[in-house]
Amino acid sequence: MTPSLTQVRAQFPALDQECVYLENAGGSQVPEGVADAIRRYLTQTYVQLGAPYEVARRSTAVVDEAHMFANRFMNGEGHGTTILGPSTTQLVTMLAECYSRLLRPGDEVIICETAHEANAGPWAKLERFGIVVKLWRMDPVTFQCSLDDLRSLLTPRTRLVAFPHVSNLLGEVVDVAAITRVVHEAGARVVVDGVAYAPHRAIDVAGWDVDYYVYSAYKVFGPHMAALYARQDALEELEGPNHFFLPNGNAYKFELGGANHESCAGLLALGDYLSFLAGGEDGRSRTVIERAFEAVEALELPLQAQLLEALNANPRVRVIGPKTSGRERVCTISFLHEHLSPPEITARTDAAGIGIRYGHMYAYRMCVALGINTDTGVTRISMAHYNTPQEIERLLDVMAL
Numbered sequence: 482m483t484p485s486l487t488q489v490r491a492q493f494p495a496l497d498q499e500c501v502y503l504e505n506a507g508g509s510q511v512p513e514g515v516a517d518a519i520r521r522y523l524t525q526t527y528v529q530l531g532a533p534y535e536v537a538r539r540s541t542a543v544v545d546e547a548h549m550f551a552n553r554f555m556n557g558e559g560h561g562t563t564i565l566g567p568s569t570t571q572l573v574t575m576l577a578e579c580y581s582r583l584l585r586p587g588d589e590v591i592i593c594e595t596a597h598e599a600n601a602g603p604w605a606k607l608e609r610f611g612i613v614v615k616l617w618r619m620d621p622v623t624f625q626c627s628l629d630d631l632r633s634l635l636t637p638r639t640r641l642v643a644f645p646h647v648s649n650l651l652g653e654v655v656d657v658a659a660i661t662r663v664v665h666e667a668g669a670r671v672v673v674d675g676v677a678y679a680p681h682r683a684i685d686v687a688g689w690d691v692d693y694y695v696y697s698a699y700k701v702f703g704p705h706m707a708a709l710y711a712r713q714d715a716l717e718e719l720e721g722p723n724h725f726f727l728p729n730g731n732a733y734k735f736e737l738g739g740a741n742h743e744s745c746a747g748l749l750a751l752g753d754y755l756s757f758l759a760g761g762e763d764g765r766s767r768t769v770i771e772r773a774f775e776a777v778e779a780l781e782l783p784l785q786a787q788l789l790e791a792l793n794a795n796p797r798v799r800v801i802g803p804k805t806s807g808r809e810r811v812c813t814i815s816f817l818h819e820h821l822s823p824p825e826i827t828a829r830t831d832a833a834g835i836g837i838r839y840g841h842m843y844a845y846r847m848c849v850a851l852g853i854n855t856d857t858g859v860t861r862i863s864m865a866h867y868n869t870p871q872e873i874e875r876l877l878d879v880m881a882l
């Protein structure tokens with residue numbers, strides 16, 4: 482049986498505090514089991530990997546299993562390898578650095594106007610190596626990037642297309658499989674930023690046939706780290722930045738100094754929380770992960786509908802992103818108000834102990850294209866499955882839009 486919202490909330494010690502957490506796209510809270518696993522690792526297994534003694538074998542196993550878990554979390558088993566790192570920004574920058582050595586002057590990369598800068602800037606900087614960087618523009622009315630526009634940008638020299646699965650400002654879900662098909666037909670690879678998608682739905686890198694997919698574990702109820710899936714054939718084209726004597730084609734070649742060990746323990750413990758969400762099903766299988774995210778979605782959709790309904794009913798409010806609730810968006814919702822600036826709105830919520838955010842959300846290029854003031858940006862409310870309808874009601878009262 483899927484757990485109730487009360488049972489879900491009981492797993493998260495932070496939710497006992499006064500703060501109402503509605504800035505989850507910035508970072509989510511962790512279940513107690515994740516925090517406990519990190520503590521346990523530090524107090525019982527905190528030795529270096531690979532040494533020939535029992536405790537070292539246990540710490541090595543934690544780090545190995547965390548890689549396998551992250552790979553399964555994205556449905557990459559049998560298709561590719563998952564690299565762990567401190568953040569999505571760091572992992573994409575590392576990947577772009579690898580490509581700076583693989584690409585030739587005149588090769589082309591395409592970045593997307595709706596991107597978080599983490600999956601745009603590192604690619605745009607390849608210009609200094611003579612790489613041609615093209616911008617896949619968004620329609621300023623629908624906020625969508627069309628496949629026709631993408632086709633018109635692709636040429637035989639296109640090597641990579643970098644785009645977000647969900648914009649962390651707009652909240653829309655794009656058709657990753659359709660975009661990937663078009664890019665593959667042109668002989669190029671995709672780098673998908675799944676950071677704003679990952680807390681809300683099950684990732685399926687195999688089903689979508691993507692080359693690279695990255696997400697931040699600290700936004701998915703885990704420790705502050707990130708994971709980059711690479712399809713095996715893509716990974717094997719690259720030379721990783723780690724020491725020369727380490728073999729290519731595996732994660733460690735791309736993890737300078739290795740992944741954070743205690744965070745690996747926390748990441749691995751997320752499997753238990755997903756089992757709980759899946760109704761107590763055993764193990765960390767792919768089915769458990771899919772069931773867990775069905776439960777997440779079922780908890781989130783009513784919250785999304787509640788907030789959007791209230792915002793759409795207010796003639797002074799303009800939602801920036803899809804206005805209708807449903808599977809086509811996630812519960813990250815941004816808006817502008819006719820009279821109140823985003824800092825004025827967040828001053829009200831701050832005074833009431835509610836955490837939300839204002840700003841350009843690092844979707845800087847998009848804000849400029851939409852004529853949004855980059856100092857004040859938008860007001861963003863980003864929910865997680867552990868939020869309650871009462872919290873949304875309270876937020877709406879306090880914002881008094």
Ligand SMILES: Cc1ncc(COP(=O)(O)O)c(C=O)c1O
Nearest residue numbers: 568569570597599649676677697
């Ligand atoms: C959509 C998206 N991509 C990338 C990032 C960057 O992630 P990280 O903080 O792990 O570098 C964020 C962070 O907010 C994000 O929302």
